[in-house]
Amino acid sequence: MRNPAPARLDAAVQDLRDRTLAELNGELTRLVYLSSTRDYNTGEYQHAGLADRFGPETAQQALARCHQAAFHGLLYANLADMVNQLAAYIESTGAERDRVLDAWRRLQAYRVLIPEDCDEFSAEFFASNIKIALEALKVASARVPGH
Amino acid sequence: MVSVMNLLLIGALALALLVLAWLAGRRRASPPSGDLDSPEYSLRLPPQGLFARCFSAEDAAFVADLRSPAVSGLLFQERRRMAMKWLRVTRRAAGRLYRLHAQAARYAADLRPAAEAGLLLRFGLFQLVYGILTALVLLYGPFRVQALARWVRSLAAVLSGLGGRIAETARPSLAPGVGTASGD
Numbered sequence: 219m220r221n222p223a224p225a226r227l228d229a230a231v232q233d234l235r236d237r238t239l240a241e242l243n244g245e246l247t248r249l250v251y252l253s254s255t256r257d258y259n260t261g262e263y264q265h266a267g268l269a270d271r272f273g274p275e276t277a278q279q280a281l282a283r284c285h286q287a288a289f290h291g292l293l294y295a296n297l298a299d300m301v302n303q304l305a306a307y308i309e310s311t312g313a314e315r316d317r318v319l320d321a322w323r324r325l326q327a328y329r330v331l332i333p334e335d336c337d338e339f340s341a342e343f344f345a346s347n348i349k350i351a352l353e354a355l356k357v358a359s360a361r362v363p364g365h
Numbered sequence: 366m367v368s369v370m371n372l373l374l375i376g377a378l379a380l381a382l383l384v385l386a387w388l389a390g391r392r393r394a395s396p397p398s399g400d401l402d403s404p405e406y407s408l409r410l411p412p413q414g415l416f417a418r419c420f421s422a423e424d425a426a427f428v429a430d431l432r433s434p435a436v437s438g439l440l441f442q443e444r445r446r447m448a449m450k451w452l453r454v455t456r457r458a459a460g461r462l463y464r465l466h467a468q469a470a471r472y473a474a475d476l477r478p479a480a481e482a483g484l485l486l487r488f489g490l491f492q493l494v495y496g497i498l499t500a501l502v503l504l505y506g507p508f509r510v511q512a513l514a515r516w517v518r519s520l521a522a523v524l525s526g527l528g529g530r531i532a533e534t535a536r537p538s539l540a541p542g543v544g545t546a547s548g549d
Contacts (some may be wrong), residue, residue: 297424339411339454348445357433
């Protein structure tokens with residue numbers, strides 16, 4: 219894959235942030251969105267609008283860069299913040315909180331959020347943090363009526 | 366006279382065996398590829414910042430507020446597991462590089478004894494710090510003693526630094542390949 223010019227890549231990243239990511243509430247929601255643009259068979263990102271504007275290679279790298287940045291932000295987030303992000307994400311799906319929590323625990327869906335070039339330790343630390351956050355949110359939800 | 370001859374014969378045989386064993390060892394242990402840009406020469410330590418996160422007092426306080434023994438237990442267990450893993454991965458990375466260097470040094474024509482001694486000393490120190498940190502994490506767990514946590518973080522910085530220096534000494538032109546995984 220050819221490397222796009224840095225200025226063009228920066229413009230694509232900014233465009234992605236302004237037009238798409240800014241609409242999403244919370245870093246975890248953005249991370250889920252960005253990882254969902256990745257084809258699990260090839261590992262390539264797909265974003266028709268961005269590819270139309272900047273070309274497929276630039277779009278690919280812009281998505282990869284934003285994915286890494288979102289992941290990195292959450293990797294170093296404290297547990298309270300992670301729990302809030304998780305709550306905001308579940309809220310944004312409109313699904314029942316307990317059902318989402320159970321599905322995430324059983325299926326470990328959060329593992330698909332890890333970017334390709336992530337080192338093994340960071341990937342495991344992230345998964346471990348999500349696991350704790352899921353339990354913490356479940357306990358917190360049980361104490362708040364209405365959830 | 367016969368016994369002297371026997372002794373000489375046994376001595377010669379022993380010497381021949383030793384030489385043969387040394388030659389066989391040389392043949393078996395082929396020198397490293399010599400390609401210094403090869404990934405086997407790079408040292409990728411896990412991010413030091415994540416080791417510090419294993420001891421986060423903020424996270425411990427947040428979970429304590431939930432008053433759930435199950436969540437507290439999970440946090441304690443997970444953070445201890447991750448701290449131990451960080452130590453293991455760091456030691457494995459530094460140990461691998463040191464072994465590669467030792468193997469390469471056997472074939473080096475321009476061996477510098479002072480640099481080799483320095484590297485050996487650093488590797489010894491690395492092992493010592495690793496041992497202390499492992500014992501602390503195993504004995505006290507990540508949150509029990511907060512004052513200790515600061516000391517543990519400092520030791521982790523020493524460990525990471527030593528790992529980096531081992532890499533630099535083991536392979537002077539390694540610089541671009543040395544570092545922690547993205548994050549630090």
